[in-house]
Amino acid sequence: MPSLFAEIRRRKVFQTFVPYLGFVWLILQIVSVVTPMVNLSPLFNTLVAVTLFAGMPVMLYLSWYFDFTMDGLVAIADNETGKVSPFGLSRWTILLLITLGSGFVAYRYFSNVQIEFAKASDGIKQTFIADSIAVLPFKDASADQDQAFLAQGLAEEITSLLGRTDGLKVAASSSTSALAEKGLDPVTIARRLQVDTALTGSVRVIGDQLKIRVELVDAADAKVLWSETFARKFSDIFIVESEIARSTVNMLQDTYIETGSLTNSASTKSTDAYVIYLKGREQYRKQTPESMKAARKLFEQAIGLDPEYAQAYVALADTIAMLAKGTNGIGHDAFFGVLDGDIARQLSEQNIEKALLRNPELSEAYAIRGLTLAYLSKQSDEALSFLDKAIKLSPSSAKSYMWKFAVLDKLGRYSEAWQALEKAYLLDPISIANQSNRGFYLSQQGLIQEAENQYNLLISEFPNSPLGYAGMASIEYNRANYSESILYWKQAHSISPDNDRYEKSYIGLLLELGLVNEARKLTSDxxxxxxxxxxxxxxxxxxxxxxxxxxxxxxxxxxxxxxxxxxxxxxxxxxxxxxxxxxxxxxxxxxxxxxxxxxxxxxxxxxxxxxxxxxxxxxxxxxxxxxxxxxxxxxxxxxxxxxxxxxxxxxxxxxxxxxxxxxxxxxxxxxxxxxxxxxxxxxxxxxxxxxxxxxxxxxxxxxxxxxxxxxxxx
CATH class of the missing domain: 1.25.40 (Serine Threonine Protein Phosphatase 5, Tetratricopeptide repeat)
Structure with missing residues (x-):
C-alpha cells in the first residue's frame, strides 16, 4: 500500500482529479442558474450531472498515464525504467471498457430518473411493485341495471390492454368472471388466482356521459393502492380504457408508458358499433349454440356500422370458427356443430384477413388463425407459428397458450404441450378446459393424487360440468375401480346426455364387465x-x-x-x-x-x-x-x-x-x-x-x- 500511494503521488493523480471535481462543481452551478432562466426541463440538470460524473472513472484512469497541462496531455514515464511506455492496444481496450461501463451505469440511472420524473408529472406515486394482476368485472352502476354488457366488456378490454405488457401476468377474464359470479370479494379472487393485485371498478352511462371509477387493491392486505374517477363523454371510452391500463402499469411496474402509447385495438369511430360489439361479446361468453348464433349477428351489425372495425372482424372470425362441426381438442368434445367445417374455415379466414389488413398487430387475430389452421385445416405446424405470434403480441393470452397446448399434444410433443398447458392454467386457472386437461396430463405422468385433486377441484367449482366427473371416471378406470368409474361416467352422462363420448365410455365399461343385458337397457344404437x-x-x-x-x-x-x-x-x-x-x-x-x-x-x-x-x-x-x-x-x-x-x-x-x-x-x-x-x-x-x-x-x-x-x- 505505501508503494501504491507513493506511485499515486508521483503520477499526480489527485492533483489532476481534484481540479476536475472543481470543474464539475462550477458547471453544475452554472447549469442550475441558467436552466430556469431559459425554461429548460429540470431533467437537463440531471443529464449534465450524470454525464460529468460518468466521466470521473475515465479521468482517473487517464490521470494515471498522463499529466493534464496547459499544453495538453503529457505522458508519465515509468518509475522503474524512466521511459514513457506507449499507450498501446491493451490500454486503449481498458479505456474503452471503462468508458462503456460508466456510460451504461449513467444511462440506467438517468433512465430511472426519467421514469420517476414522468410518473411525478402524471401524479403517479409508485408505492407498490407487482408483476401480476386480475381485472374484475366492473359493477353496473346504472339505475336500471341494464349496462352489464358494458361493465363486463370494459373489464375485458382493460385485461387485453394489460396483457400486452411484458413482465406483467394478467389473469384471464374468464377466471375472474367465474369467481366474481360466486360473489367473492376482490382480495379472495386475487388470492385464488395467485396474483398480487386486483383492479375493480364501476361504470355508468347517462346519455352521452360516461363515469368510471377504478380501484387498485393489494391482495396481501386489501389496501387500496390507487383510485381514480373518470368522467368523460362516452365517445372517449377508448381513451379512458387506455388511460386506466397505462396508469395501472405505471403504478405497478418499474417502467413508464407514455400517454397514447398503449392504444386500444378494439377502438372504432362509431360508439354505436362498439356498443353492439360489447353486446356480441356478452352473447359469446354464454357459450351455447344459440348465443353464438346471436353473437355472430351482432358482430356483423357492428361491422355494418363501421366496416373498418378490425376487432369486430376478429370476434366474427372467432365466433364462426366456434360454430364449426368437428373436434377442437382443447378439453371440449366438439365445436358447436352448426356450420360445415370447410365453410366455417373459409369464412373465418376471410374475416381474419380483413382484420389484419386493418390492424396487423391484433394478437387475437393470429390466435384464431392458429385455431382454424390446426382444427379446420389440419395444418398443425403452420398453426404453431401463428399462435407464437399471438403470444408474442400478448404474453398473457391464456387462450393462445391453451390452443398451443392442444396443437403440440396433437403433434406428440408432450413436454412442450405440458409447458404451454401450465402457462394457460397459470393465467386462467378457473377455466374448465384448462383444469380438465391439466388433470388428464397429471394422470398420464403417474401423478394420480395430484390429478384427482385437480378433478375434485373442478367438480367443486363447476358441479354442473361433466368434465370433472369424466376425469374422475378415467382415474378410477386406470385404477381398475370399475364400479367407481361407472358411477362417475353415469354422472357425466346425466349432465350431458347428448355427449357420445360419455355414453360410449359408460356403456363400454359395462361391456368390459360382460354386462350385456344391462348395456342393452341403455342403448338401441x-x-x-x-x-x-x-x-x-x-x-x-x-x-x-x-x-x-x-x-x-x-x-x-x-x-x-x-x-x-x-x-x-x-x-x-x-x-x-x-x-x-x-x-x-x-x-x-x-x-x-x-x-x-x-x-x-x-x-x-x-x-x-x-x-x-x-x-x-x-x-x-x-x-x-x-x-x-x-x-x-x-x-x-x-x-x-x-x-x-x-x-x-x-x-x-x-x-x-x-x-x-x-x-x-x-x-x-x-x-x-x-x-x-x-x-x-x-x-x-x-x-x-x-x-x-x-x-x-x-x-x-x-x-x-x-x-x-x-x-x-x-
Whole structure:
C-alpha cells in the first residue's frame, strides 16, 4: 500500500482529479442558474450531472498515464525504467471498457430518473411493485341495471390492454368472471388466482356521459393502492380504457408508458358499433349454440356500422370458427356443430384477413388463425407459428397458450404441450378446459393424487360440468375401480346426455364387465351390436353383421379393420390376415400409428409376421417401438402403453421382456377382458406368468361385475 500511494503521488493523480471535481462543481452551478432562466426541463440538470460524473472513472484512469497541462496531455514515464511506455492496444481496450461501463451505469440511472420524473408529472406515486394482476368485472352502476354488457366488456378490454405488457401476468377474464359470479370479494379472487393485485371498478352511462371509477387493491392486505374517477363523454371510452391500463402499469411496474402509447385495438369511430360489439361479446361468453348464433349477428351489425372495425372482424372470425362441426381438442368434445367445417374455415379466414389488413398487430387475430389452421385445416405446424405470434403480441393470452397446448399434444410433443398447458392454467386457472386437461396430463405422468385433486377441484367449482366427473371416471378406470368409474361416467352422462363420448365410455365399461343385458337397457344404437355378439360368443352372427357392414361401406378401411380385429379375437387368424395386410396402404401414417396401442399398425404387423413377411413387418414394428419410446421419454405412464410393450416384445420373440411388460400393464390397471383372446400375445399366455395374470384379471372382473350389479343403477 505505501508503494501504491507513493506511485499515486508521483503520477499526480489527485492533483489532476481534484481540479476536475472543481470543474464539475462550477458547471453544475452554472447549469442550475441558467436552466430556469431559459425554461429548460429540470431533467437537463440531471443529464449534465450524470454525464460529468460518468466521466470521473475515465479521468482517473487517464490521470494515471498522463499529466493534464496547459499544453495538453503529457505522458508519465515509468518509475522503474524512466521511459514513457506507449499507450498501446491493451490500454486503449481498458479505456474503452471503462468508458462503456460508466456510460451504461449513467444511462440506467438517468433512465430511472426519467421514469420517476414522468410518473411525478402524471401524479403517479409508485408505492407498490407487482408483476401480476386480475381485472374484475366492473359493477353496473346504472339505475336500471341494464349496462352489464358494458361493465363486463370494459373489464375485458382493460385485461387485453394489460396483457400486452411484458413482465406483467394478467389473469384471464374468464377466471375472474367465474369467481366474481360466486360473489367473492376482490382480495379472495386475487388470492385464488395467485396474483398480487386486483383492479375493480364501476361504470355508468347517462346519455352521452360516461363515469368510471377504478380501484387498485393489494391482495396481501386489501389496501387500496390507487383510485381514480373518470368522467368523460362516452365517445372517449377508448381513451379512458387506455388511460386506466397505462396508469395501472405505471403504478405497478418499474417502467413508464407514455400517454397514447398503449392504444386500444378494439377502438372504432362509431360508439354505436362498439356498443353492439360489447353486446356480441356478452352473447359469446354464454357459450351455447344459440348465443353464438346471436353473437355472430351482432358482430356483423357492428361491422355494418363501421366496416373498418378490425376487432369486430376478429370476434366474427372467432365466433364462426366456434360454430364449426368437428373436434377442437382443447378439453371440449366438439365445436358447436352448426356450420360445415370447410365453410366455417373459409369464412373465418376471410374475416381474419380483413382484420389484419386493418390492424396487423391484433394478437387475437393470429390466435384464431392458429385455431382454424390446426382444427379446420389440419395444418398443425403452420398453426404453431401463428399462435407464437399471438403470444408474442400478448404474453398473457391464456387462450393462445391453451390452443398451443392442444396443437403440440396433437403433434406428440408432450413436454412442450405440458409447458404451454401450465402457462394457460397459470393465467386462467378457473377455466374448465384448462383444469380438465391439466388433470388428464397429471394422470398420464403417474401423478394420480395430484390429478384427482385437480378433478375434485373442478367438480367443486363447476358441479354442473361433466368434465370433472369424466376425469374422475378415467382415474378410477386406470385404477381398475370399475364400479367407481361407472358411477362417475353415469354422472357425466346425466349432465350431458347428448355427449357420445360419455355414453360410449359408460356403456363400454359395462361391456368390459360382460354386462350385456344391462348395456342393452341403455342403448338401441346399432354401433354396439358387434360387441354384444362378441361377448355373447355368437360368432357366426357377428361375422355376418360385419360382412354386411363391409358391403355397405366398401371404401371405409376402418370397417374392414374392425372386422379383422373381431376375426382375431374369435380365432379366425387366416381370415383376419387376409383383411389386415391390404390395409397397410389404405391408412395414412397419422391413422396407422394411433397411440396408445399403435393400432391398427401393430395388428397389420402381426398379420405380416404370421405370413413370414419380415421385410414389411419390421419397419412397422420399429415405428411402433419409436412411438412407445417417445411416449415413455415424455414421462407418459399408461397401462395401454405397457400392453403395447408386451405385444411388441411378443412379436419380437422376447418372452422375458413381454412377461415384464404384461406384468407392468396389470400393475398399472390393465384389465381388458379380451386379453385372453389376443393372438398377438397368445404364446405369452401359455407361460406361468401369463396364466397367473389372466387368473387375476378374471378374478378382478368378476369382483367388479358383482359390485356393479349391487349398485342398482339400471
Amino acid at each position: 346399432s354401433f354396439y351390436i358387434p360387441t354384444f355378439l362378441l361377448i355373447e360368443k355368437k360368432h357366426s352372427e357377428l361375422i355376418d353383421e360385419m360382412n354386411t357392414r363391409i358391403l355397405a361401406n366398401p371404401d371405409d378401411p376402418w370397417v374392414r379393420f374392425e372386422t379383422a380385429f373381431y376375426q382375431m379375437l374369435i380365432g379366425n387368424n387366416s381370415a383376419a390376415e387376409k383383411l389386415l395386410v391390404p390395409l397397410l396402404t389404405e391408412f395414412s401414417d397419422g391413422e396407422l400409428y394411433n397411440m396408445p396401442l399403435c393400432s391398427p399398425a401393430i395388428e397389420i404387423a402381426w398379420a405380416l409376421v404370421e405370413q413370414d413377411n419380415n421385410k414389411e413387418s419390421q419397419p412397422i414394428l420399429r415405428e411402433c417401438e419409436r412411438q412407445l419410446d417417445n411416449a415413455r421419454q415424455e414421462n407418459i405412464k399408461d397401462a395401454f402403453a405397457d400392453y403395447l410393450g408386451a405385444r411388441l416384445a411378443a412379436l419380437n420373440n422376447n418372452e422375458k421382456l413381454a412377461s415384464q411388460e404384461l406384468s407392468n400393464a396389470f400393475e398399472n390397471g390393465w384389465r381388458q377382458w379380451w386379453t385372453k383372446y389376443d393372438p398377438i400375445i397368445a404364446p405369452l399366455l401359455e407361460t406361468d406368468t401369463g396364466k397367473d395374470i389372466m387368473i387375476k384379471i378374471d378374478d378382478h372382473l368378476q369382483k367388479e361385475r358383482e359390485e356393479v350389479k349391487q349398485l342398482n343403477i339400471f
